[in-house]
Structure formats: structure tokens, C-alpha cells
Amino acid sequence: MYQLLIVDDQPDLVEDLATMLPWESIGIGSVFQAGSGAEALGIMKETPIDIVISDIRMPGISGLDLIEAIRAQWSHVRCILLSGYNDFEYAQRALKSQASDYLLKPVEDEELLNAVQSAIASLQKRWMEVSSHQSAVATLKDNLPIVRSHLLGALLKGQRYAEADWQKKLDMLGLGIRPISSMCMMLLRMEDYFVGHKESDSSLFQYAITNIAEEIFTDDFKLWHMKDDYGYCVFLILPKVEGTDLNLPAIEQKMTHLQHYVKLYLKGTVSLAASREAKFPRDIASTYENLLGSFRQRIGGERDFFYTLGEDQESLEASSLSQLYQPPLLHHLLEAGQWNAAEEKLGAIFAELGLKWGDSHEHILETYYSIVSSLSYSIHKNKLWMADIMGADFNQLLNGPHFHTIRQLESWTTEVVGAYRLNVSGRAQDSRSGVIQKVQEYASSHLDSASLSTIAEHVYLNPSYLSKVYKLETGEGISDYLSRLKMEKAAHMLRSSQEKIYEIAAMVGYQKTSYFIKVFKENYGVTPQEFRDS
Template identity: 70%
Template sequence: MYQLLIVDDQPDLVEDLATMLPWSNIGIETVHTAFSAAEALELIAMTPVDIVISDIRMPGRSGLDLLEAIERSWSHIKCILLSGYNDFEYAQRALKSKASNYLLKPVEDEELLNAVSKAIDELESRWREISSHQGALDTLRVNLPIMRNYRLQQLLKGQMRKDEDWQKQLDMLGMPIAAEARPAMMLLRMEDYFLNHNEEDRELFQYAICNMAEEIFSDNCDLWYTRDEYGYYVFLIFPRFPPGQNFPESALEQKITQLQHYVKLYLKGTVSLVLSKPFPFPSGVAAAYEQLLASFRQRIGAERDFLFLQKDEHEQHEANSLSLLYQPPLLTHLLEAGQWEAASEKLKEVFGELEQKFGDSHEHILESYYSIASALSYSAHKNKLWLSELLGNGFNQLLAGPHFHTIKQLQSWTNEAIIAYRDYMNGRVQDSRSGIIQKVHEYASAHLKDASLQSIAAYVYLNPSYLSKLYKLETGEGISDYLSRLKMETAAHLLRSSTNKIYEIAEHVGYQKTSYFIKVFKDRYGITPQEFREH
């Protein structure tokens, strides 16, 4: 659904166009109003307007000036100009500024509705073109390096769907790799000489090292590489051999030895390298990456200019770490953002991993408990809340410490804590919304003559579009409908209880033109204000 803005220095005409035409029938959800070009530009800056209908002749900046300003900053907005002057010069400027339509006053309702429908068709056509398959492919080609980097980062973190068509993904990324390939992984660490340079020089060195690797492996391998969050360079090395045939380890060792040698020879710095054994792609990427990181920590450490080849698998009795608990999105961020369903799904996966891999490990249960408790504490305190208020009786368990002996016990406490937190925050949101609705009603009652969506939004410090949606969500009624109803109910009350003249009542509720007030009143109550008073 689209948003329309009507601009004219005659409030009665604006009100008539905004309320009397069946805009929703042609796809218009919200109709905004403005009484000058300056007010219109201010509203457009705050609200996602799609179509503007503007009079040409207005005090100060004209409708043509408005159109040209919109074209400079919001070229996606379609503009329809209304003019009481059949002037070729106006039409010429309008066409030059890419007006969607140029209509002469007085304009028929059907003609105006057709013009807006045409503008909607133009918008839909343009966005279809922008989002077309060919446009997407062109954009993808330009951004291939970024896309490749992003997808490899996801693989390193184990973020991939089980049902994902990886051959299709690789083809889209322009990677000449078979999905059933068995690559090796190389982790490269740039060392002291490079790190002593400024950021700009380091980027040049990184570029040079990656180019060297491309050159060395280019005869019979394809490389896919990225820089990880620790500053290491991660290379996936795909041999160009038939499926099932691995690259000879001696040849791989020779190539990475050459890379280490040429970096030292030509760039005057040292790098340390770790090379993995071949593994299944893409399922084995995250595990191979974790093993290479462990090799740097445990086997190379702070030593420089080292080369390590992984020959043997890790021994089965070695401890292993939880993975899903620390994969993005982190539980901390999900709780902080109030993404309760995503947080529950995350915890379900974490407890599934615990059950499957570490069911008898009290240490891993403790690790999970401390991480979950930390996420709850951080999120609550960042929201300026006390955990004792949020968790109720669950807080006593937190104070008592981790007395969980089974995964089920930890899962039960966690679920209760998350539900209590969610219910508290949802209640807080509802209280906040109720306060906003109350302020809207207070302002509208006190400023009925001048109240509008824009003035009310400014009063409650909210974006007009957001306020409009929030109000309708909470009350089931649009703000414009509420204001119109409030004006009519107030007018009816004054007609019953006062001796004010009808034009005085019309002015009191914000209608400068009495004839228009009478028309709106009759549309609502079925009789004129005078007939209402008499009965």
C-alpha cells in the first residue's frame, strides 16, 4: 500500500481531497496533508511518501519549486501538479522536472484518481525493473568480492542451511568449484614487520600476499579466501582434479613453503602458516577452521615464521567446545533486541547440541549456564532493569548458583527465565504505547481546531508514519478518522448544549469553510447541523 501527500494553500480543498475520495480503492493506505511547499518537504523528510499531488501557485515556493526539490533529493517520488492556469510555460517546467502528470483545475474526481493510479503503475514498473533478475545479476557481479567474503565468513562460523543448494550458490558466486570437492584449508598470520606499518600500508601488504597466493596456486588450484575476525587470512584450496582425487600432500606443502619464502623475499616480512588435511565441502569448513585456530594457539603460539601441517586427527579424549552457543546471532543480542522467538530457537539448538555431544559433561552444562546468565544480566542492565524484578523466584536460583546436574534442569530454569523476561518487557511496551495513545487524545482534545497527524507526531516526538501505524494497531482506527470523529462528536455536543452559531461551531472544530463543515456533518449523521439542533 502506498502513501499520498496532498499540498495546497487552501485547507478546505486539501481536506476535501484527503477525506472525500476513495483512495484505498486504488491502493493508497495513508493520505498526508500540507499547506505549503516548506511544510511538504519537512514531512517528506520524515515520512516515506510515494506520491505527491501539489497545486502550482502557492505563496512562497511554488509547486514547481517543490517538484524540483523532490526530484533532487527523492527522485523515486511521483508528482502530480494541479494548476488553474493553462500556461505552456508551467507545463514545460513540469515536464522538465519529470512530473508524472499535469492537470488543470477544476479536476474531476475520476481524473485525479486515474492520475494517481497511473503514478502507482509507474512506481511498480520501476521497482520491478530495479529488482528484476537481470538487475540482480548485474549488481551481484559488481559485488562478487563482497558476496564471496560474506559467504565464506558464514561457512567459517558454521552458518549454513542443511537444504542449501551449494552448487547453485557457487555458480552464482562465479566459483568454478564442484560442491562435492574436498578442499584443504590454510590459515596465514602476518607478523611483526607487517604489523608495525600503518593501516593503509598493511592493506597493501595483504593485497600483495593474496596475489602471491593466487599466482602460486593458479596452475592447478582455485582459491577462496577471506580475513577472519582475529586478523588471520583463511584460504580454501580447491584442487582441479576429478571428484575423489585429492591433491598430493607433498605438492601442497611445496606451494605453501614457496608462499612463505616469497613473502619474506619480496615483502621483507614473515608469516606463519597452518595447513589442514582435505575435508568434505561445505560441511567440514567450520570444524577445519576451529582445528587450525587451535593449532596456532597450541603448537605455534607466539613463535614467528612457522609452518605446520596437520597430519593426525585430534585425539578422542581431548575436550571440545560448544559451538552453537557462540555462533551469531548471540543470545545476548537476541535478548537485547527483544527477538524472543529467535532466542527460543537459539536455545533449543544449544540444548540439542548439549544433549547430543556433551550429555554427560557437567563442565559443559556449567559453561552454558554461565553464558546464559551473563546474557540475561547484560540485557536486563542495558535496559535499565533489575534481574530481581524480571525473574521473580527464578532470581533465587541465580543467587544460589549453578546446582544443575542435568541438561533438563538447566533448560527448565532457562525457559522460565526467558518467559518471565519476555512477559515483563511486553508489558512495558504495552504501558509505553498506552501512554502515547493517552497523549494523542489529550493533545487532540486541547487543540482540536489545529490538530493533525503532523502536529500530534511532533507533540509526542514520533515519526508521523510510525505514530499512524502504532495508533491504528492499538485502537483499530486511523488518526485521521479519530480526528474527524472527535470533531463531529464535539460539534454535535455544542449543537445540543450551546447557543453558538453554526459557523462558530464549524470554526471551533477546525473548519474554516462552513459549507464544507455542513457537508461533512451531514455525511456522518444524515442530517444538517441545523436539523440536528432542531431535533
């Protein structure tokens, strides 16, 4: 559903247009109101608006100035201008400002609805063009190296995709790779001469090195590369012909050539480490972790070094739990309140722990400290105390872990995360209830001037967010609530006071008495005077 903003310095006209036309029937979900150009721009900074209807002649920022300001900041917004002046200069400037329509007052309801429908059609066409296949393909081609690099980076961190999704991504990126291909991974570290240069020069060196690698490898292999978070250049080496095995001796020979040509032409040294043959994409994350560890342990601070990881060395080494550290991370899920996803994440962590390291007390400790770190970060970020959340379990935290089995750790984690979730959910409910109370108190005491924008300003919330929260908690929109409150107060005053009808209309926020009478009759079936007489 689209969002509409109506701007006019006559509040009764704005109210009339906002509430009396069947906006929902043409696809408008929310209608916002502003009494000036400045207020309109304020609303647009806080709320995504799709279409603006504005009067031309307003004090301060005119309607023409307003749509020019909108064009400068929100070029996708469609603007419709209303004017009581059949002036060619106004129309000419409106056309230059790319107004969607220019209507003369008094405008008929059907004419205005048609203009908004036309603006919606224009928006739909524009966004379809933006999101079209041709546009997406052109953008993808321009950014292909970056997109490929991001995908490889996600794989190194353990991101997984369904096989069908894999094939789509690989085809889209033009990599010519199929799942379950043989692969070898190579890490390259730039050294000596390359170190200490400014970032732009370092990027140029990296570009030159990858070009040399492409030149050396691509007659016999496919290469896919990126620079990782540790500064290594990561290369996936895949067979040129799909379905064939890798020639590892040939890869080692080309690696020595790469070292030689980098030293010869770029005057710097690089160290290289290569994995044994593995399967793409299944083994990417584990192969990367093993290579990183081996690079640190076996190459370390040596320069111009070459190393190939053997299968026997790989199998004897311990490794960390991949599920603990691959995205989405547990502390991100807890911080965002994505409780179901956090439960799934914990399930995957404990499943891996049980499958690979069920007898390893060290890995139970690693899991425990990682979970405690995530919990403390999230709890403190929410301005809460762990002792308040955890109760008696906090003492266990102070005394250190006493878990001897995975089941004990999993049970403790489930209990603590459950208590945290319950506390946060309760606070959110209390917070929303407090907002509702403030809204209703303000509306009751400022009925003559209350609107969604003034109430939102009073409670320091975005109008769109406030509207959603209020409806979620009460089942009623703020505009409907204000209208009902005004009618109830007007009915009470008609029964119990001697105030004149135009005075009652002004006291409940209607500057135009005729409009008040119309709305009152729609609600009660009789005019205010007939109601009072009865």
C-alpha cells in the same frame, strides 16, 4: 500499498482531497497532509512517501521549490503539481524538475486519480528495473569478491543453509563448487615486515599474497579466500576436478612454495597452518575453530612457521559450543524481542550441549555464563533491573551456579527468559496504552487543529509508526477517529448550543462550511440544520 502526501496552504482543500477520494481503490494505503512546503519536507524526513501532490503557489517554499528539494533528496518520489495559473513558465520549470504531471485547478477527481495511477505505474516500472535480474547480475559481478568473502565469513561463524539454497549461492557466485566436496583449510598470518604498515598498505600486501597463492595453487586446486576478524588470511583449498580427493602432500608442497615466494618477492614472512581433509560445507566452522586453536598453541609467536594439523591432535582437544557463538547471537535476539527465535536458539544450544558435552561440567558452566551475560546485557539495555525480572532466582545468580545437569540449567533458563518476556511485553502494552491516551486527550482539546502530523509531533513519534500503533490498539485509524470525534462534537453542539453552523464548523476544524455540511450529511443522513431542527 503506496503512501501519498498532499500539500496545499488551504487546509479545507487538503482535507477534501485526502478524505473524499477513493485512494485505496488505486493502491494508496496512507494519505498524509501538509499545509506548507516546510511541513511537507518534515513529514518526508520521518515517513517514506511515494507520491506528492502539491499546489504550486504557496507562501515560503513554493510547490516548484518543494519538488526540486524532493528531487535532490528522494529521487524516486513522484510529484504531481496543481496550479490555478495556466502559465507556460510554470509548466516549463515543472518539466525541468521532472514532475510526473502538471494539472490545472480546479482538477476533476477522475483526472487526479488517473495522474496518481500513472505515477504508481511509473514507480512500479522503475523499481522493477532496479530489482531486475540484469541489474542484479551486473551489480553482483562488480562486487563478486566482496560477496564471496562475506559468504565465507558467514560459514566460518557457523551459518548454515539448506542444500538447495547452497547450490544456488555457489552457482550465483561462480565458484564451481558442489556441496560435500573434499576440502582443506589453510590459515596464513602476515608477519614482521608486513606488520605496522598503515591499513591501505596492509591491504595491498594481502592482495599481493593472495595473487601469489592463486598463481601457485590454481593449476591443481580451486581457492576461496578472505581475511578474518583476527587478521588471518583464510583459504579454502578444493579439488580442481569435482568429486576427486585432495592430494594433501601436494598441498603441503605448494604451501612451502608460497612461503618462499612471499619472502623472495615481498620481503616478509608468513606462517601457515593447514587442516586435514574435511567436507565442504559441513565441516567449515569446526575446522576453522580447530585451526585457530592450533595456530595459537603450536605456532604462537614463532615466525616463518609451517604446521599441518593431524587427525589425532584434533580429536583430543576440547572445543567451545559452536551454537553459543554463531549468529544470530542470543543477546541480539533478546534485545530485539525476537522471543520465538531466542527459544529456537536456546533449543539448539542445549541440544548441542547434550549431544557433545553431556558429561562436561565445564561446558555447562560455559553455557550458563554465556546465557547470564546475554540476559544481563539485554535487561540493562532495556533500562530494567535483573532483580526485578528474576525475583527469587536472582539470589541463585548471586550465589553462583549450582547446576549439575543440563536439564537443571535448561529449566532455570526457560523460567528466567519467560519472566523477562512477560515483563517486556507488559511494558510495551502499557507504553502503547499511554500513547493512545495522550493522542485522545490532545485530539479532544485541539479538535480545530488536530491532524496526524500535529498529534505525532505532540507525542514525539513518527507519524507512520503512530498511525500503525493507534490502529493496532484501537482497531481504528487516527483520521477515522478524528472525523468521528468531530462529528460527535458537532452533533452535541447542534443539540445543546445556539452557536451558528459556520461557527460550529470552525470549532471542529472545518474552515469551509459547505464541506462540513457535506461530511455531516454523509455521517448522519441529514444536514446540520435539519439535525438541529429535529
